[in-house]
Amino acid sequence: MTAIQESIQKRAAELLESGEVTQVIAWTNGRFTNQTSPLFIQNAADAGKIVFNEYCVNTLAKYVLNEKIAGKVGVCVRGCEARGINRMIADNQLKREEVYLLGIPCEGMKDRETGEALDKCLTCTHKNPVVYDELLGAEVTDTVSEEIDKVRFAQIEAIEGMSREERLEYFNNVFNSCIRCYACREVCPVCTCRECFVDQLRAGWQGKQNNLNENRFYNLIRVFHIGDRCVECGECARACPMGLPLMELNRKWIRDLDELFAAGEEGLSDELDNTLGRYKTDDIEEFM
């Protein structure tokens, strides 16, 4: 990891020096032990602030949208960032030439509170970036997908195994605890609407009260809107200050789309291929 950190620092400095990029997005140390925070540098002299260790929990993809306005952005990409970037390109939010991607193979990050593997990394299916301009470090081996899927869908299966009443109680507990800070929306690389339905106050889709109904409505619509585009970076659940299991809602979609339409994983390429936005003559039609 130290070697990767040095490579990022060196390449960031060179890219800024040569003017190839106007800015590099990476990580730096936070105040506390084992804490990092996103870093934005514009000068080669600041490259020494860049840190890469096993506590780089933030997925940086979403930042590119705001920062590209000032010119080409260099950004560190692991599997999760790379898939987010691909998805943003597919969604026409970003052009490939607007970013310079410093690829980083990643063995998974740790939770600073427990020192254990970070939840979102336990279900990671792409430890190596799926798109990059250069790779800083040797590729690592992905966990066998059958092994990952046991973890990935374990909670979905547990929820599916509940009775109707138990399931209602489970989701009421989840939605009752939501404070609607919208961290899940802001951090999500596929939540890229310029104006979110939540903020369309005159249309009034989303009421402003905090109660079970409004919270349920927000969370379900969030999942519907992400729909077939989730890249499974897990940032929604990580960012949630209430620790709500938000990825489980997304995973239910992912699993259903897989089973019904063989949708596959999102963000592996920057080609637009929305499972729900295309029609194939051999699509499953059980209900017709």
Added chain:
Amino acid sequence: MLLKKERLNDILTDMAKQARVYVPVSPDANDGGGVGKSGKAKMTRFELYSPGTAPNFDLVNTTMPPKDMLFPQTQKMYRYGFDTEGNAYIDIIHDSDEVVIFGMRSCDARSIECMDDVFLSMGYDDEFYKQRREKLATVAIGCASVAETCFCDSMGLDPNAAPGADVQLSPGVDGQSYVVVAQSEKGQALVASWQPYLEDSTAETTQVSCALKVNGDGLKDKLEQMFDHPIWEQLSKKCLTCGTCTYVCPTCHCFDISQENKMKDGERFRCWDSCMFSAYSEMAGNHNPRPTKMPRVRQRFMHKLCFFEDRYGKTLCVGCGRCVEKCPVALDITMLIDDIQAADLSKAEEVA
């Protein structure tokens, strides 16, 4: 007076007969839940006590502050509409319950003083807040330990004493008891009602101080010259403009008033709002004076550390550390305070 910890449940049960009593609770203590089992949040908060509730007075701080009891996230204000004879009516919704918050920390007690300034001073009393405030009694417990994110003593508070609370409980060094001191008339009445459970003795109490220190001196004066400083542009880059910091903050008190109508009737309510949201500052005709992240982030910290002190003579940050702990991108107000103290003011002049 001395209160043994084993008598706490007796006191709470007694009080719960007269008032709504809120105590810090971690969900695990009650149902062994947590995410993955019951869907309940991993967070901790003040919850209504009833016999059987297991309060957790060892939590340094609850995830959610107790401000909800005074200033609910959604508060219904009045109902309106037309009655069967076609006459318009307005029914104001009153809260009439006595409330006790038991087990708050010094930071939370100070946050109520801040909210009192906002809602009950400068010539205007907010009647919805006032109603709840008059029926509220607070019992503070001195901190027996501090979290790494605690920095209240840098913001002029004392983790061992909350002068704004009605009753102060100070943990004894033996870990088995609290020294009880009533600090107001309400407090005296409460302590009088606990008499059967108190002992007429005293004990040596713990004294803690925060590990995290920042220099809070002169922040307001410096910030007054930093409105146009480049520090804000750089700082705001990492901000997601979610509302986490404002919603976990015990002193953030901004709200929006809205209503919902059904047929001939409707309800008007107010609910928490956040200066981090774009819609917060949006005006009629879609003009937004804070159109991007930078002015929103600047507003939040300026309000905490400069504007509020200007108006009410105290800082709006009580050093509880909740935002420091919960910010998804580790945008840390204590690091910002360091940066402000280190900032070169000549840069601000260049920009201006």
